[in-house]
Amino acid sequence: MFKKILIYFGYTLLFASIAAYLFFSTVLTKEHEAKQVCKSIKVSILDSADNRFVTKDEIIELLKVEGITPNESKLKHINQHFLECILNNRNAIKRTEVSYTREGVLRVDIRQRRPILRIETANGGFYMDETAYIFPLVKTYTSYVPVVSGNVPLTLVQGQRGMAKKNADWAEELKELGLYLYREEFWNSMIEQIYIDEKGILHLTPRIGEQEIIFGHLDNIDYKFKKLYVFYQEVIPAEGWEKYKTIDLQFGNQIVCKKRENKTNNNLNI
Known part of the structure; x- marks a missing residue:
């Protein structure tokens, strides 16, 4: 009986430790993201070998128009969905995916229409x-x-x-x-x-x-x-x-x- 109680207590302690770790890591991540500045922008035209309707420079200029510049814009202020909609409205862009890394790199992946x-x-x-x-x-x-x-x-x-x-x-x-x-x-x-x-x-x-x-x-x-x-x-x-x-x-x-x-x-x- 005592052995079962110890096992139960051990599992409870383990799950509590995992939950605490996840909670604090989430809090720290959010704090990090809140302070994180966009350090650079990486634009990938995934099918540039097939067509060249858009260029990386054009996309970066368009992001600047939207107020996004490296070493100035905070990641928490960047609306990824809004940027995707803006870029998808260009004639030859079929799909855009905007994301950012923990290192502060804003990634823009673009697939053109064929x-x-x-x-x-x-x-x-x-x-x-x-x-x-x-x-x-x-x-x-x-x-x-x-x-x-x-x-x-x-x-x-x-x-x-x-x-x-x-x-x-x-x-x-x-x-x-x-x-x-x-x-x-x-x-x-x-x-x-x-x-x-x-x-x-x-x-x-x-x-x-x-x-x-x-x-x-x-x-x-x-x-x-x-x-x-x-x-x-x-x-x-x-x-x-x-x-x-x-x-x-x-x-x-x-x-x-x-x-x-x-x-x-x-x-x-x-």
Whole structure:
């Protein structure tokens, strides 16, 4: 019985000691944080190798505008959530995480939006990212992605950011085309421009050759590109890049080609 009492007392003392340690360490930590000054700012652009829409210097200048400078600002006065909201409001920033270390270093980790298409309209140019989020072009940096122009059925106002409100389904389909081009290395390097005519038909311009690729509507994307790939692998080596003026992918398992010389159609079964 006495042994059980000693064990119980020992456990009680142990838990009390742990609780006291946690309490006093928390108090000391809070006192330390209350006095801690921001000694330095460390900005990390996590995907700077892919895009350079924002720079570390720009972020530090923006923090200065908000009154945050090293060796002056106290960490307890820095509203991390507010800073994240301010930075996330910039065009090309997708997500920001603000934190600080016990040593007084304010950390700002930024991930940029990844454009897959550039859309040119009467109200200016925009990028579309992999989620179909649309944001304005950035003056200091250009991302070289396929350019969409012509009769774009999206109502975009100058400076607009966010998802398309009108014809959202079409925007989603366009995103799928952009993702396909982005993920497929061959087509990512091949397709340069996408023009939309008055009937909503897509016309693709390749970087190599002077053919007009009539893609049709935004359906059967994978199948159409597979047909076109077979054409490039089997027909172009035999006929050359300059023989055909147009390559039409709209007709089932056929590719309809128009020659330059006599405007004669060739129907190729793929």
